[in-house]
Amino acid sequence: MNRTVLITLLGFCCLAAALLSITFGTAPLSLQRIFEALIGSDDPVARIILFDLRMPRALLGLSVGAMLGLAGAALQGYLRNPLAEPSVVGVSNSAALGAVIALYFGLAELHAAVLPAMAIIGAIFALMMLFALAGKSESPLTLILAGIAISTLAGAGISLTLNLSPNPFAAMEIATWLLGSLEDRSFNHVLIALPCIAVGLALLLWNGRALDALTLGEDGAKALGIDLGLMRIRLMLGVAIGVGGAVAVSGSVGFVGLIVPHIIRPLTDRSPSAILLPSALGGAILLTLADILVRVIPTSNELKLGVVTAFLGVPVFLVHLMRERRIW
Amino acid sequence: MVAIAIESLHISLGKQAVLRGIDAHLEGGMLIGIIGPNGAGKSTLARAILGLQKATKGRVTVDEADVAALPRAQIARLISYLPQGQTLHWPLVVERLVALGRIPHLAPFSQISDADRIAIDRAMGLADVSALRDRTATELSGGERARVLLARALAVEAPVLIADEPLASLDPGHQLEVMDLLKDQAAGGVTVIAVLHDLTLAARFCDRLILLDKGQVAADGDAAKVLNAENLARVYGIRAWLGAVEGSPAVVPLFRNV
Numbered sequence: 001m002n003r004t005v006l007i008t009l010l011g012f013c014c015l016a017a018a019l020l021s022i023t024f025g026t027a028p029l030s031l032q033r034i035f036e037a038l039i040g041s042d043d044p045v046a047r048i049i050l051f052d053l054r055m056p057r058a059l060l061g062l063s064v065g066a067m068l069g070l071a072g073a074a075l076q077g078y079l080r081n082p083l084a085e086p087s088v089v090g091v092s093n094s095a096a097l098g099a100v101i102a103l104y105f106g107l108a109e110l111h112a113a114v115l116p117a118m119a120i121i122g123a124i125f126a127l128m129m130l131f132a133l134a135g136k137s138e139s140p141l142t143l144i145l146a147g148i149a150i151s152t153l154a155g156a157g158i159s160l161t162l163n164l165s166p167n168p169f170a171a172m173e174i175a176t177w178l179l180g181s182l183e184d185r186s187f188n189h190v191l192i193a194l195p196c197i198a199v200g201l202a203l204l205l206w207n208g209r210a211l212d213a214l215t216l217g218e219d220g221a222k223a224l225g226i227d228l229g230l231m232r233i234r235l236m237l238g239v240a241i242g243v244g245g246a247v248a249v250s251g252s253v254g255f256v257g258l259i260v261p262h263i264i265r266p267l268t269d270r271s272p273s274a275i276l277l278p279s280a281l282g283g284a285i286l287l288t289l290a291d292i293l294v295r296v297i298p299t300s301n302e303l304k305l306g307v308v309t310a311f312l313g314v315p316v317f318l319v320h321l322m323r324e325r326r327i328w
Numbered sequence: 329m330v331a332i333a334i335e336s337l338h339i340s341l342g343k344q345a346v347l348r349g350i351d352a353h354l355e356g357g358m359l360i361g362i363i364g365p366n367g368a369g370k371s372t373l374a375r376a377i378l379g380l381q382k383a384t385k386g387r388v389t390v391d392e393a394d395v396a397a398l399p400r401a402q403i404a405r406l407i408s409y410l411p412q413g414q415t416l417h418w419p420l421v422v423e424r425l426v427a428l429g430r431i432p433h434l435a436p437f438s439q440i441s442d443a444d445r446i447a448i449d450r451a452m453g454l455a456d457v458s459a460l461r462d463r464t465a466t467e468l469s470g471g472e473r474a475r476v477l478l479a480r481a482l483a484v485e486a487p488v489l490i491a492d493e494p495l496a497s498l499d500p501g502h503q504l505e506v507m508d509l510l511k512d513q514a515a516g517g518v519t520v521i522a523v524l525h526d527l528t529l530a531a532r533f534c535d536r537l538i539l540l541d542k543g544q545v546a547a548d549g550d551a552a553k554v555l556n557a558e559n560l561a562r563v564y565g566i567r568a569w570l571g572a573v574e575g576s577p578a579v580v581p582l583f584r585n586v
Contacts, residue, residue, distance in 0.1 A: 080417035080418075209431060209434065209436075212428060212431070213428060213431055214417065215416060215417050215418050215420060215425070215428065216411075216414060216416070216417075216428060216480075217411070217414060217415060217417070219375070219380055219409075219411050220409075220411060220414060222378075222380055222400060223378055223380065223403075223404060223407070223408070223409035223411070224404050224428065224429075224431045224432055224484075225400050225401035225402075225403065225404025225405070225431065225432045226400065226431075227400055227401075269420065269421065269424050270418055270419055270420055270421075270424075271418060271420055271424055272418060
């Protein structure tokens with residue numbers, strides 16, 4: 001598919017998903033009232049619901065999704081591995097652990113920047129462990145094993161921290177951080193996440209050409225003039241700051257960065273640079289739709305986002321498994 | 329034309345001394361063959377010229393500039409490199425893959441220009457892969473893929489071309505074709521450095537041969553000087569039939585010296 005067509009199409013879908021997102025919620029609000037509140041009527045109830053509840057949620061769905069989708073595409077290009085993704089390689093859980101430590105040891109009350117900063121530190125820590133454990137190996141197995149180790153360790157850390165904290169709702173909170181949710185988010189959360197995500201998106205989108213060159217391996221890329229050291233720094237910081245900021249408000253939502261590039265890649269020329277921007281848009285659409293779904297499905301407690309994305313993510317693993325075994 | 333000088337180059341990988349004092353001046357407009365047994369240090373020498381392998385002692389200069397001090401982007405415009413047995417990590421179509429060769433010439437965030445497209449088409453024509461342009465590179469046969477990767481290296485249009493075993497997995501027809509192509513490149517002013525194993529093709533096509541043995545230059549000069557019975561016995565440990573077929577030199581390995 002032509003790149004301009006693809007990006008335009010995904011852009012429209014983003015817009016549609018965002019509009020859909022602000023029309024769904026627990027309080028019934030007619031389309032007409034939403035529209036009137038949007039263009040500035042004095043309907044206080046509609047305005048509060050729209051601007052204080054639904055808008056932040058829609059904005060977070062779009063931006064967190066975009067970040068996770070792009071981080072997946074960039075990590076896949078860098079590691080030359082179609083299974084790499086922030087949650088699979090353990091970055092999301094580690095960022096969530098950083099956020100949990102900041103929140104439940106009271107550090108987050110010191111300054112508004114402490115929460116995202118701790119999540120970012122958690123993410124950087126995970127990436128350093130990943131590169132140390134998986135090293136120069138290009139085998140998917142090594143990467144997945146290293147990712148499981150980091151992810152499991154951070155997940156256990158989250159449970160431990162929440163159980164240690166004086167918190168009667170520990171079990172619920174653990175589920176929220178491990179599976180992710182955008183329930184009851186306010187504009188404060190948007191203010192925390194959005195700057196980090198903007199920096200993360202910019203740093204990652206910068207790497208397109210270097211990632212293309214890596215198609216020829218590390219020597220091949222260097223011989224094409226790519227400074228791999230600099231690129232690794234940009235990539236690590238981009239993933240850590242972006243995913244850290246996102247996870248600090250949403251918890252660890254899995255598989256978005258796995259599913260989206262997988263769907264996008266066949267629609268492009270399959271080069272790593274071609275899937276970057278479309279994966280960001282696709283991630284925004286996917287997470288926004290998933291967030292609508294958890295609101296629409298009638299459950300006593302709202303479903304966690306990670307439940308929906310896991311249902312979509314597992315088939316991607318199965319496809320890879322079947323290709324590996326040459327069943328498909 | 330670009331001249332490369334290798335000055336008492338030593339390289340150790342771990343405790344292993346791979347190159348032990350290489351000296352050579354490589355002039356532009358020549359096809360220079362690097363030959364030698366497995367583990368003689370041929371690929372390491374190729375990587376050292378590109379600055380991909382740091383020298384333990386000595387240095388490599390390209391037009392009198394030390395490669396260790398040159399920015400990677402500048403080296404990329406001076407020297408194009410076809411690594412040995414290159415793996416492809418994504419299933420790109422051939423044309424897109426060859427276009428990667430233009431990366432050294434692209435300004436940040438710019439798109440491929442018409443001049444780049446001409447270079448890409450020219451490179452695909454030279455390597456005889458124009459017919460494959462819409463095929464997926466990872467689904468090609470080994471020989472087809474080797475030619476596509478050669479086209480990728482040619483698309484850089486650099487004044488120096490280093491090809492590490494460009495003939496591996498090619499059929500005889502395409503081996504001759506690739507050697508002709510490298511020779512034409514050299515005739516056009518490019519400094520072509522090719523790591524080769526086929527001694528007959530090396531003797532027939534190269535203007536100069538550098539025979540490496542255990543990290544040192546065992547012989548350096550034209551085919552007649554380098555490929556003699558004594559050198560083959562000493563370096564490769566073989567006896568070979570040395571002669572000429574239709575006026576071109578030929579080397580046929582016969583026995584291993586026990």
